[in-house]
Amino acid sequence: MVQPLRLGLAGLGTVGIGVVKIVQQHADLITARTGRPVVITAVSARDRTKNRDADLSAYAWETDPVALAQREDVDVFVEVMGGHEGAAKAATEAAIAAGKDVVTANKALLAHHGQTLAEAAEAAGRVIRFEAAVAGGIPVIKALTEGLAGNRITRVMGVMNGTCNYILTRMQNAGLPYETVFEEARQLGYLEADPNLDVGGIDAGHKLSLLAAIAFGTRVAFDAVELEGIGNVSIEDIELADDMGYHIKLLGVAQMSGRGLEQRMTPCLVPAESPFGQLQGGTNMVMLEGDSVGQIVLRGPGAGEGPTASAVMSDVIDIARGLRLPTFGRPAATLVPAVPAKAATPAPYYLRMTLLDKPGALAKIATCLGEAGISIDQMRQINQPGEEDDDAIVIFVTHKAAPADVAHALTSFAQTGVLVGQPVAIRIEEL
Numbered sequence: 001m002v003q004p005l006r007l008g009l010a011g012l013g014t015v016g017i018g019v020v021k022i023v024q025q026h027a028d029l030i031t032a033r034t035g036r037p038v039v040i041t042a043v044s045a046r047d048r049t050k051n052r053d054a055d056l057s058a059y060a061w062e063t064d065p066v067a068l069a070q071r072e073d074v075d076v077f078v079e080v081m082g083g084h085e086g087a088a089k090a091a092t093e094a095a096i097a098a099g100k101d102v103v104t105a106n107k108a109l110l111a112h113h114g115q116t117l118a119e120a121a122e123a124a125g126r127v128i129r130f131e132a133a134v135a136g137g138i139p140v141i142k143a144l145t146e147g148l149a150g151n152r153i154t155r156v157m158g159v160m161n162g163t164c165n166y167i168l169t170r171m172q173n174a175g176l177p178y179e180t181v182f183e184e185a186r187q188l189g190y191l192e193a194d195p196n197l198d199v200g201g202i203d204a205g206h207k208l209s210l211l212a213a214i215a216f217g218t219r220v221a222f223d224a225v226e227l228e229g230i231g232n233v234s235i236e237d238i239e240l241a242d243d244m245g246y247h248i249k250l251l252g253v254a255q256m257s258g259r260g261l262e263q264r265m266t267p268c269l270v271p272a273e274s275p276f277g278q279l280q281g282g283t284n285m286v287m288l289e290g291d292s293v294g295q296i297v298l299r300g301p302g303a304g305e306g307p308t309a310s311a312v313m314s315d316v317i318d319i320a321r322g323l324r325l326p327t328f329g330r331p332a333a334t335l336v337p338a339v340p341a342k343a344a345t346p347a348p349y350y351l352r353m354t355l356l357d358k359p360g361a362l363a364k365i366a367t368c369l370g371e372a373g374i375s376i377d378q379m380r381q382i383n384q385p386g387e388e389d390d391d392a393i394v395i396f397v398t399h400k401a402a403p404a405d406v407a408h409a410l411t412s413f414a415q416t417g418v419l420v421g422q423p424v425a426i427r428i429e430e431l
């Protein structure tokens with residue numbers, strides 16, 4: 001007789017309840033596709049009395065997720081609690097030690113402990129799968145580990161935090177400042193309990209570090225991701241960039257070059273008409289580049305009950321079918337330590353500054369750029385209409401420049417005596 005695959009589900013929040021619904025609503029479909037039933041035997045959450053919009057009466061309850069992970073009647077431990085320490089880590093370790101496979105949506109856990117957990121799982125003959133951890137419903141882990149397995153991956157790029165993309169596109173479309181839209185996002189429940197995980201770029205950085213490990217065969221190196229959030233992106237820059245044919249996105253880029261592994265998750269200007277430039281609201285997009293396939297673009301919902309549970313279930317279904325792959329697409333012991341690139345690849349930059357509107361001011365700034373070895377591609381001066389102002393806003397778009405040279409130029413601007421306030425420099429990403 002065919003044995004069912006038995007899930008222990010730790011976490012009954014947005015994602016956990018989505019998993020319960022798919023298991024219950026698509027039981028026949030899943031059995032038809034895998035050749036065996038997939039059932040939930042036991043669940044865990046903090047508050048047993050909470051109304052959860054799902055019938056959980058058939059499942060055993062465990063207060064302690066570690067105990068859930070160790071149950072005899074659990075084959076796969078599904079971790080959808082969150083957090084990179086505490087219960088999620090302890091229960092995942094316990095599951096592996098007890099001989100269970102693990103499916104998780106927890107990018108923070110894997111960004112911090114992916115190597116250790118993967119080694120432990122592989123030593124125990126178990127798998128850890130995490131499709132839901134990166135870009136929600138988009139099957140990007142599958143695309144990298146399976147669909148593109150015959151390619152040398154040259155670059156991975158992505159808009160992978162829906163909340164940030166919502167905030168930036170809403171600022172642009174409604175002409176609203178960051179603070180107003182941040183508050184709207186909070187009211188709509190889009191922000192993580194710690195909003196800095198979203199707007200500080202940390203959540204998206206976690207995701208990028210996982211994709212980079214698979215793409216380049218390196219150990220997860222979240223600490224080496226250059227991170228900058230969206231808190232300093234002003235409506236002024238969004239509008240000025242738009243006038244010049246660019247949109248501002250929190251864009252992740254991972255690439256391996258002679259300089260080493262580059263991983264950055266920072267606000268960037270992208271061409272307004274490009275797929276990334278056109279991306280609206282909470283949607284995610286990932287571009288994968290391989291030496292044989294060229295570029296492919298995946299776009300879809302990066303969060304939410306249905307999309308994230310859909311990704312969790314794709315991992316569960318792979319396990320039910322008997323598909324067993326190493327966590328990061330090759331044995332964890334063979335992943336090499338990432339050598340972080342000392343400097344990011346040169347790129348054009350958008351520079352905005354306010355200058356005293358007096359003779360020679362612009363020449364001084366142009367001299368600083370020249371002395372830093374930076375060539376100017378475009379320049380605009382914007383005087384506020386109808387205002388008797390002593391200041392002028394000046395925008396430069398540079399030719400490709402090394403980030404260190406841009407930093408050097410910004411430092412010398414400050415010594416010219418013509419700069420008002422702080423200049424802004426945003427990388428323009430070439431797609």
Ligand SMILES: NC(=O)C1=CN([C@@H]2O[C@H](COP(=O)(O)OP(=O)(O)OC[C@H]3O[C@@H](n4cnc5c(N)ncnc54)[C@H](OP(=O)(O)O)[C@@H]3O)[C@@H](O)[C@H]2O)C=CC1
Pocket residue numbers: 010011012013014015016044045046047048050063065079080081082083087105106107132133136302303304305308
């Ligand atoms: N929400 C989304 O769209 C996405 C989420 N993810 C990831 O999925 C995971 C879950 O997210 P989400 O469903 O949104 O989170 P929620 O906050 O909605 O749910 C978390 C669940 O975990 C339970 N829980 C938390 N701590 C413990 C503990 N110590 N012991 C037992 N149960 C615990 C909570 O219990 P209780 O209900 O009793 O409080 C709750 O049911 C996270 O790693 C997240 O990053 C990934 C992609 C998208």
Ligand SMILES: N[C@@H](CCO)C(=O)O
Pocket residue numbers: 135136160161162163164190191192198203302303
């Ligand atoms: N906070 C995340 C949820 C999905 O990981 C986002 O906004 O994309």
